[in-house]
Amino acid sequence: MNKKYINENLFGKRILIMGGAGFIGSNLALYFQTFHPEAETIVFDHFRNEEKFENGNLKFLGDYRNLLNFRGEIIAGNINSSQDLNKIRDIRPNYIFFESAISDTTVKDQKLMIETNVNAFKNILYIAKDFGAKVIYASSASVYGDSISPQTVGFEEPKNIYGFSKLMMDQTAVKYSKEYFIDIIGLRYFNVYGRNEYFKGKTSSMILQFGLQILNGSAPRLFENSNKIFRDFVYIEDVIQANVLAMVGFGKTGIYNIGTGKARSFQDIADILQRELNVNLGNIYIPNPYVEQYQFYTEADISQTSMRLNYRPTYSLEKGIADYIPEIKQIFKTYGKI
Template identity: 60%
Template sequence: MIDFNKKTILITGGAGFIGSNLAFWFQENHPDAKVVVFDLFRTGETFSNGNLKSFGHYKNLKGFTGEIIAGDITKKEDLERLRDFKFDYIFHEAAISDTTVYDQKIMIDTNLNAFKDLLKMAKEMGSAMIYASSGATYGNAPAPQTVGREDPANIYGFSKLAMDHLAYDWMKRTGLPIVGLRYFNVYGPREFFKNKTASMVLQFGHQILVGKNPRLFEGSDKILRDFIYIDDVIQANIKACNPKKSGVYNVGTGKARSFQDIVDILQKELGTHLPCEYIPNPYIGQYQFFTQADIEPTREFLGYEPEVTLEEGIRRYIPEIRRLFEEEVRG
């Protein structure tokens, strides 16, 4: 295990879901690390689909005592503020992660071009770069999804794959330590402010708590996803700081579970017996029906081993699902 005390760490997108969990992991486990959070925070600005441009929220950082900088990764003058530091590690989580944004220029500017600016900064500072790629790079590629067999189905997946190509080029040309992590379906605390893009674990949990019958697509027992709890995602990020080899790696459990499983586990944990309602799936043709991460290379080169089953992850998450329901949903 690396001792991060006395190290200087940048987390872009640090007021978002995964970034804020990383910030607290360092604060709790390495209190003498210098952690800098850089985030756009929410502004009320929206995309053409009506969704917010930034899901970063101050409530995700309540209790965080490190340095916080508000800024936009696409603006060079904002990135200049980061040159006051010399980072040992950069965790690049900032991105447009909303797969329903179809503005291709904004997606490429934010996800790809800004990444190149951060790679240049990492090279100048001698920083290790750990960045968020995505399982969306695979699109409808057959399961188990394996690095090197991608087929992105939208501009988001395309932008993340382009990031991976850029990362491989920089690994070869510069020798910079770079690890890309392709997250599959992540769920857990601090995702609430992602609104409609929050996990179905949280969304179903709140449907059940309000007393509504869970609404599932027809055939949901056969729609399978690799759901991964946030604690395992943090584990992968930390192990990526000391890889056997730079590269792009899947971060999932290697086990696919159904949306029906989620509802059944939630009802068991919440002590409810609401009947499910089944509705036609309007997304057939643009919908991944089976995702399962091939994690053998992640095991081999990062020493990563998923520890949290879907049952255990939901059990851990239930107190937070209840708290959010009382404080944020019911208000």
């Protein structure tokens, strides 16, 4: 069996994917099931219900449909409940991939954001210490705000409570990796796109949202000046690569940027999609309502990630979109619009 990314035999290892019904978590769960069937992969997630934030978006975005092909154990629980976290102790994990969070960057409830993204994480680290588990967790490029590009670890300026919570998460990781003597690896994802993000709804990537608009026969709806708004868009395959590389070897504790190392504009996305789909529908430009807390230029400095994790992104925006288009077409056929 081609193990892809690492050659380790993970026989007898228990890999816990927290937030495993969400976009990135479900991709990790399915990766381990496919490429490391010798390991036991377990998913923990709150799963969606009717609860909503004040912005009208669902509180929990995990969805069983991301896991239709998953054959491992599944645990439903809330990371904010110590009773639910006890279910993790029964698992005795060797590796914890921590993807569960409020991933919606427009949520304003500061207390809930800190409880979920920072305090619950500390409780996970406490459990990891008891089992000597290695922790690989999701941080975010939102910690950088509009700090100078390419963004580098150590130069953070969060512009909203989400970015602040991720920065506090990183500080918690640094503190407890020293105190508990466990490997804790933080991955600061930039803008991730790819399969299994449909259930994020309005918080899914603009690659999917523009793609569905175009397939619907409409011009993509971009914020004004989108040719001047740059992000480092990273394809899900490269994000999986980074997570898997982080789990092997010792002494990799630290915080790493996960992007392509190249900033591209939102206009580039719309143009590449129209080219790939062989249409020319023009563009609709709308005012940006988030201007005060928006990031206008992100580009990951991935030098440390390449050096210490051996991470090599292999998907340019063109290649990622081309790979993703069959899935976007399938989503359009099944669900239509977001």
